[in-house]
Amino acid sequence: MCLVISPSKPTCPEPDPSELRAVFGQNLRHLSKEHSSIASLCRKLGINRTQFNRYLTGESFPRPDVLHKICRFFGVDARILLEPVATIKNPNESLLDHPQIRAFFGRQPAEVPESLFPSGFYRFIRGSFYSEDHYVVGLVHVTRRSGYTFIRGYEPSKVLGNVGIRIPAREREYRGVVLRQDEGVMAITMRRHSMSCSITYLTLERIFPAPLWEGFAARSAREKPTTRRVGRVIYQHLGESPSAIRAAARQAGLKADTDIQAPHLALLRNQEEFR
DSSP states (O other): OOEEEETTEEEOOOOOHHHHHHHHHHHHHHHHTTSSOHHHHHHHHTOOHHHHHHHHTTSOOOOHHHHHHHHHHHTOOGGGGTSOGGGOOOTTSOGGGSHHHHHHHOSGGGOOOTTTSOSEEEEEEEEOSSOTTEEEEEEEEEEEETTEEEEEEEOOHHHHHHTTOOOOHHHHEEEEEEEEETTEEEEEEEETTOSOOEEEEEEEEEOSSSOEEEEEEEEOOOOOTTOOSEEEEEEEEEETOHHHHHHHHHHOEEEEGGGSOHHHHHHHOTTSOOO
């Protein structure tokens, strides 16, 4: 509370620096929970881990440029120095935060734990929408920010080229949000400024030798006799392994049955009617 000494000069109690550091440290710990490890988070932020730990414990404040970097990364503003992050509301931050949506859906769909669908890169395989005898192999990246789980990828240029579509990489990019569902997760993705979307539902099939999810992918398009709008899909978690990511990127494209491993073919059942 401010004490008004004169009409023109109100005075406010000076904030306690240790209390401010404690609030910031608590907020940073809350935001960091969305990431698998502090070490990987520091690498993404480009901040020394020892210094970041001092922020977490309330021993130190970041410089203005470092604070700006942290705020941009987590999608928050400088109020994280003064207010608990849970009380900082921005109704324009995202569609899912709009009162009409959040009050009805609740928070649960947006809370996707790492144990259910980890962050990192995934290799996916699905039946082609344009050719019943082929499969699309691609790569997506799953990240977490501001309490939400996001997914990003690119339509393989080789796949589009096979159906006579040639567009620049910027327009091949798609992004979306991952939401928790009964027995799994759902991803809704769109290309840049697109008026159509894809919906992917996934449930964990097995953990060993590598985490594998199975489900289906559907696209919002008119029914046509020459194309499909839905098909089975599998996702294989690669984590952040550079060698696995490079290998998956090299394999991306349109593939025949002979290019797909037998266990994956058994899950995809491309020749069976989708129900």
